[in-house]
Amino acid sequence: MTETQRKIAFLVCLVTIVLAVLDMQIVSAATVPIVRDLDPDHGIDKIPWLVSAFSVASAAVLPLYGKLCDVLGAKRVFLGAVGTFLLGSALCGAARSIGQLVAARAAQGVGAGGLMSVTMVVIAQLRGPGERDSKGAGMGGIVSGGGMALGPWIGGLLSDHASRRWIFYINLPLSLAVLILAACVLKLPRHTADRSIDFLGAGLAAAFSTALLLVTEWGGKEYAWSSPQIVFLALASAAALGLFLWRQVTAAEPILPLSMFRVRELRWGFAIQGLVGAALVGALYYVMVYLQVARGVASSSAGLYLVFMAVGMTAAGVVTGKLAERGRPERAFAISGSAVTAVAFLLLATTGSDTSL
Template sequence: MAGDTHGRTGNVEDGQPPERAPKKGVAARENVSANVLVPIGALLLGMLLAALDQTIVSTALPTIVSDLGGMDHLSWVVTAYLLASTAATPLWGKLGDQYGRKRLFQIAIVIFLIGSALCGMAQSMSELIAFRALQGVGGGGLMVLSMAIVGDLVPPRERGRYQGLFGAVFGATSVLGPLLGGLFTEHLSWRWVFYVNLPVGVVALAVIAAALHIPHRAAKHVIDYLGTFLIASVATCLVLVASLGGTTWSWGSPQIVGLAVLGVVLAVVFVAVERRAAEPVLPLKLFRIRTFTLSAVISFIVGFAMFGAMTYLPTFLQVVQGVSPTMSGVHMLPMVLGMLLASTASGQIVSRTGRWKVFPVAGTGVTALGLLLLHQLDEHSSTAEMSTFFFVFGLGLGLVMQVLVLIVQNAVSYEDLGVATSGATFFRSIGASFGVAIFGTIFAGRLGEKLTDAFRGAQLPPGVSVDALEADPRGIAELPEALRPAALSAYASSITDVFLYAAPVALLGFVLAWFLKEDRLRGSVTAPDLTETLASNPVERSSYDEVCRALSVLGTREGRREIYRTITERAGYDLLPAASWLLLRMKKYGWAEPGVLAERSSVPLTVILEAARQVEERRLAVREGIDLVLTDRGRAIAERLAQAREDSLADLLGNWWTSDRPTDLTQLVKELNEELCGSERERPRNGAAGRAVGGGG
C-alpha cells in the first residue's frame, strides 16, 4: 500500500479518505446539501397534491353536480384533468432536462395552484372543466419532476428507498382521497376539495425555493411537440365522441361523425409524424413487440374499468344508498384496499419467482367478475354485500396493474426501457379517460330513459320534472313518498348497468392475457413502485432512471447480503458474505475499523466482528492498531471479489448488457459496484486518515 500513495492522501483536518474525481451520473452532487430530507419532504408535498387530486374529487362529484348542474357532463370533471396531465407529462420531463428541474417544478406548482384556486371559484360546469384541465397540466409536471429530482439528489444505491416514499404517498392518497373529499364536502364545501391544495402548495413552493439546490445539467432534447399535440388531440376527439354521442348529440349527427373523422385523420397524421420524429413521444417500433402491444391494450382496459368505477360508485352510494359524502369514502375503502394488497403481493411474488403470466390472466378475469357483481347491486344491497363486491373488483385490478409495467420492462431493449414504461402507463391513462367518458354516456342515456318510464302517467309535484331529476338528484327528496322508490331504482339500475356494459371489455382483456408470452424475467426487473402502478397519468423516466430504480434493491441490507453471497460463490471462496464485504471495503479505503464501521453502517456489530475474525484467522488482513489492513493474499482475493461483483451486477441486467451497451449503463454498474462498499456516511473518518488508499474497489 505504501507504493500506492502518489499524492492520494486523505484530508487530515476532517479525517476524510482521499478525494476522488467526480463520476458521471453522481457528478456535481457535491453542491447538494448533505441532508436531503427537507427537499425530499417538499417534493413529497408536491407529489401529494397531484396524487390526491386523482382521488379526492370522486366523492365530491354528486354534490358538485347538484350545485352546478350538468349530470351528463360529470365525467368531464375527471376526464379533463386526466387528458391534460397525460398530454403534459412527456413535455415536463424533457423540458426539465433542458432548462433545469427546480425551475420547472416551481412553475408546475404555480400552474397547479392557479388551477386549484379557479376550480374552487367555478360558477358553472364548463368553467370547472376548463380549470380542471389547467390543473391537470400542472399536475403532470408535479408527478414527473418530483421523481426525477430524487435522482438528482441521491445516488443510485439509495434511490429506491426514497422512491418508495413516493409510492407510499400514492398508496395513502388512494385511501385518504375519497375520505377527505367526503369530509370537506359534508362539513365545509365541495370547493374545499380544491382550496386545500393552496396552503400545502405554498409550503412546498417556499421549501423548494429555499432548500432545494441541484446542479443544472442541461441535456438537449428534440422535443416532439407536434406528436404530443396530435396524440392529445386524437384522444380528445375520441373521448368527446364517447361522452357526447347519444346524449348531447345523436350518434349519427354531423358533430359526432365530424369528430370521429377528425380523430381518425389526426391518428394517421400522428403515425406519419412519429415515423420521422427524432425523439418520438410514443415510438411506433414498440408495437412490433407483441408483449408491449398486448400489455398496452390490457393497460387501457384496466384504466377503463378502474377510473370508470371510481367515478360513478360514489354517485351510487350517495344518491341510491343515501349515505353521506364522508361515508361514501369509507364504503370505497374495500376496493382500494383490495387493489393495494393485490398489486403489492403480485409484484413481490413475480420478483421472487420470475413467473408472471398467471397474474394478468387472473387479474382480468377477477376484474370481469367484479364488474358483474357490481351489476347485481341495487337500492336494497347491504353494506356487507357492497363491501365484498368492491373488494373483489379491487382485487382484480390490483392483480394485473403492477405486473403489466413489469412485463413491458422485461420485453424491451435497454434503449426503449424508459419510453416503454411510460407507454404502458400512457395507455392506462387514456383508458381511464375513455372509461369515465363511456360510463358517463351510458349512465346519462339510461337514466333519462328509466326516469321517463318510471314516471310515465305519474303526477309529479310542481317544479319537479324528469329533466330536473336527471340534472340534480336532490330533487328525489321533494318527491312524494310513493314515488321515491321508482326514482331510486332508476338511478340504481342506470349506474349498475354501466358495469354490465364494461364487463365484456374486461373479458377481452382476459382473452388477450392468454396470448402473452412468458419470457424469462431479468434479474434487474423488480416490482415497480406504486407511482408506476396507481398514477393515472404516465410515468416519464429515462432508461437509466428505470435501471437505477430496479437495481436500487441492492441498497437494502437484504439485497447487499444476497449480492455478497453470490459474488463469494462466483469467485470460488468459502467466506462469510460480510467477510467479502469487509475485504472490498479495505480494498477501496485501505483500512477498516470494525467498531466505528458498526456505528456508521446498517450491518450489526456481531456480524462485522465475526467477519473481522474470519479475515484475520485466514491471514487476509492484519491489525495495525485498531485498524484492519489487507495482506498481499487478502488484496488478491479482494481483486477477484471486485471483478465477481461487477460481473454479478452485469448478469442482473440480462440481455441489456450486450457488447454495444451504452456508456451510461456501463457507468451505472461501476457506480453501484463502488456504492455497494458503503454510503458516504459509512466512509472511515478517523484512525488512518493520512494512509494511502489502495485500489478503487
C-alpha cells in the same frame, strides 16, 4: 446535496405524490354535491366532463413533461408543474359555473400531469447508485392506498360541512409548501442541451383525445350516432391519430418514440397500465355517484366505502415491495394483480339498486 437535503427532497416528492392522489380522491367523493350546487337540474349529466377535462389535459401534456426535463432540467419543470397545479386549484375554487369549473379542471390537469411523472424523474435523480426501485414502488402503493382512504372522506366532509370551494383550496397550502421546499433544497443537474420539443405531436395527441371525448360524450345524447356532427368528429379523431403516428415516425425528437413498442415488456406494460387506469378511475366515480344518487348515501359516508380498496392497495404495496427486494419477479405481481382486478370488476358490474351495501 447533503444527506439532510436529500431526505427533505424525498419528503417533498412524497408530499407531491400525496397531493396528486388526494386531489383525484377528494374530488371523486364531492363531485355530486359540486355539480348539484352549480347546476341543480343537469349537473349529474355533466360529471363526465369534469373527469375528462382533467384527464385529457393531463394525458396531453404528459409526454411533453418528459422532454422538457431533458431540455430544461427536472427541477425547473417540477416547480413549473406544481405552480400550474396550484393556479388551477385556485381557479377551480373560484369557478361560478359548470363551464368555468370544466375549464379550470383542464388547467389543473396540465399541472397534475407533471405531479406524478416529473416527481418520478426527481426521485430517480435523487436515488443513490445502489438503491433498488422496489422501495419506491412499495412506497407508491402505500401512499396511493392512504390517499384513496383519506381523500374521499375529506372531500365528503368538506362538501357536507364546509364550502365546495375548500375541496380545491385545500391544495393551496400543500402546493406552496412543496414549491418553497423544492426551490430551497433540490439541486439537480441542469440540462442545457439544444434539443427540439415536438409541440406539434403533443397538439395532435390532444386533438385526437378531445375529438374522441366529444364522440363518446355527445353520441346518442346530444346527437344521433349517425348524425353528421358525430361522423365528422369520429373522422377527425381518426385523422388526428393517423397524423400523430406519422409525426412520431418523422419528427427528429418525437414525444412518444414508436420504437419503444418494439420492447415486449413496455408494450404489454403500457396496455395493462392503460386498461387498469381507465377502469380504476371509472370505478371510483361510478361508485361515488352510485352511492350518492342511487342509494342516497351522504358524501362523507360514501367516501368511507373506498377504505376497503385503500386497505387492499396499501397491503399490496407493502407485500410486493418486500417480495421484489427479495428477488421475486415483478411479472408475477402484474399477472396476479390484473387477474384479481378483473374478477373484482366483474363483481362490481353486478351491483343494482337493491345490492346490499
